[in-house]
Amino acid sequence: MLIFELVLMLLAGAMIFYTDDVVRKERKATETVAQINRLFSLIQRASSGLIEQIHDLHDPNSKAFYETYGVFLKTLPEELQKLKTLTDDNAELRFSVSEIEHNLLEGRDMMERVRIAFSRHEWHRDHLLFELNDISHLANRQIESLLKNCEVLQRRHLEESMQTRRALTIVLGIIAVLNIIGMVALVLGFAREVAKRLAVVRDNSLRFAAGVPLTAPQRSTDEIGDLDRAVHQMADVVQDAMRRERAVLENASNMICSITPDLTFASCNPASLKILNYADDELLGKRFIEIIAEEDKVRTRDSFEEAMKSRAHAEVENKLVRKGGGVIDASWSVKWSESDRALFCVVHDITHRKEVERLKRAFLQMVSHDLRSPLTSIQASVDMVSNGMYGELPERSKQALSQVNSNIGRLIALVNGLLSLEKMESGHLQLDCSMIKASAVVDPSVHSIQGMAQKHRIKLAVVNEGDPIFYGDQDRLVQVLVNLLSNAIKFSPEKTTVTIAVEEGDDFVEVQVNDQGKGIPEDKREFVFERFKQVDREDETKKGGIGLGLPICKAIVEQHNGAIGVGTADGGGCRMWFRIPKAAAAL
Secondary structure, three states, X not given: OHHHHHHHHHHHHHHXXXXXXXXXXXXXXXHHHHHHHHHHHHHHHHHHHHHHHHHOOOOOOOHHHHHHHHHHHHHHHHHHHHHHHHOOOOHHHHHHHHHHHHHHHHHHHHHHHHHHHXXXXXXXXXXXXXHHHHHHHHHHHHHHHHHHHHHHHHHHHHHHHHHHHHHHHHHHHHHHHHHXXXXXXXXXXXXXXXXXXXXXXXXXXXXXXXXXXXXXXXXXXXXXXXXXXXXXXXXXXXXXXXXXXXXXXXXXXXXXXXXOOOOEEEEEOOHHHHHHOOOHHHHOOOEHHHHEOHHHHXXXXXXXXXXXXXXXXXXXXXXXXXXXXOEEEEEEEEEEEOOOOEEEEEEEEOHHHHHHHHHHHHHHHHHHHHHHHHHHHHHHHHHHHHOOOOOOOOHHXXXXXXXXXXXXXXXXXXXXXXXXXXXXXHOXXXXXXXXXXXXXXXXXXXXXXXXXXXXXXXXXXXXXXXXXXXXXXXXXXXXXXXXXXHHHHHOOOOOOEEEEEEEEOOOEEEEEEEOOOOOOOHHHHHHOOOOOOOOOHHHHHHOOOOOOHHHHHHHHHHHOOOEEEEEEOOOOOEEEEXXXXXXHHHO
């Protein structure tokens, strides 16, 4: 196409160059004719002026004479030179101009001789005038002949110019048509090629969507080739991700499945065989409610329908009936996908965990009945012996029994703490909540811990600008505050102050306990609410803690949907705080 365009451009250029040449020749012929007419007119005026002056017997040296003759003498060489310049590219015209030049120069000389002869009244002046007349006639004939030749040449060049212009118009029209045809052909060819290559890209996209192998990538380096290679790269990445996903699904220990809005299985991984004794294809199209134990069907169906309606994540625990008999405990993690219009579920077999929990509860019940009661009985007996009910004992024996009594008290506190924590974490602890004032929690707590504070020479101070009302279990929150105050007193230096402050927020009430002790380092604050954790190992022996007080506080506060934390008090001590929502709806 480029070569074709180049040929057309060269052809158009040649035609334009030829047209310009013809126009230049035509213009030059026109100028030549005009120059000949000017020269002829100049000669005629000079001759007529000379003859009129002679016939009228005027002075040949007069001013009127020089206005014709003098102009002739001055401009003749210039006009001849212009004519020679215009005809220098035509040999025939150049020869005619040379003859005319010769005769005109001879006639100029003869006119000068006639002028002189008449001015001197010489006898041969008439003869010279006849010779001048002959030269003038000859020059006129030569000029007329040259003029005719130039006019013929002018007409020929004019005709050539018109023909050339018509030919140029036709050629340019043909070139335009050919260009349009070529461009249309090029566009159609390009469009067909682009459409063909885009069809390959589209076919690869459809193949990619269908999961079948793609055709070989295009080798071109243009944008379409880049797009096709990008499709291949995307297919490779997605297929690799799908292979990894399949490997995860096929080797996962949990059952992963999707359930349609009508609560039937749409897909499932092979773990279903291990968990439910059903092959994955056996569950397809089966209503999920068929594998749920009878006592859990209604609750499970309601939870699934609520997850679909609220588009929220749901956690459900129930019992599942295995193929061939048998029941297992399972935990479902359910999430609705709007784009897939399905519930995606992960089912975890928690039978072993439930058995461990059952054994733990049985153990704690055993501890409660078979350990706490004997310990209480032993503690009572030790008290009786220490008090001299069986006779007076030596001082050393009393000290030993006091240490035994203290250790028994720690064991009883440990058992009671474990039982309380287990009840809270298992959800068996019932809260007796009502709208209460902050003073209903603070005042009993301060009264209960006052003796311990006096023993450690610690001052208790309550900072309470108001008495906000909130929703909670008074006895349990008193237990929390007493525990926090007990810790603050144990870890405060003597003759310092432990401050209890109550602050009211927009939707919560916060209770703070600030001491003037050494505080809790930031790197150890994260585990102070874990079981059996002490900030310093020496605290366990020196302060007598068992590491269950703060976990119990955390469980009680969280059961109120509140929060508990630790920070730094003003002056560098420790600040323990807990927040309880004001409204009953928060629980």
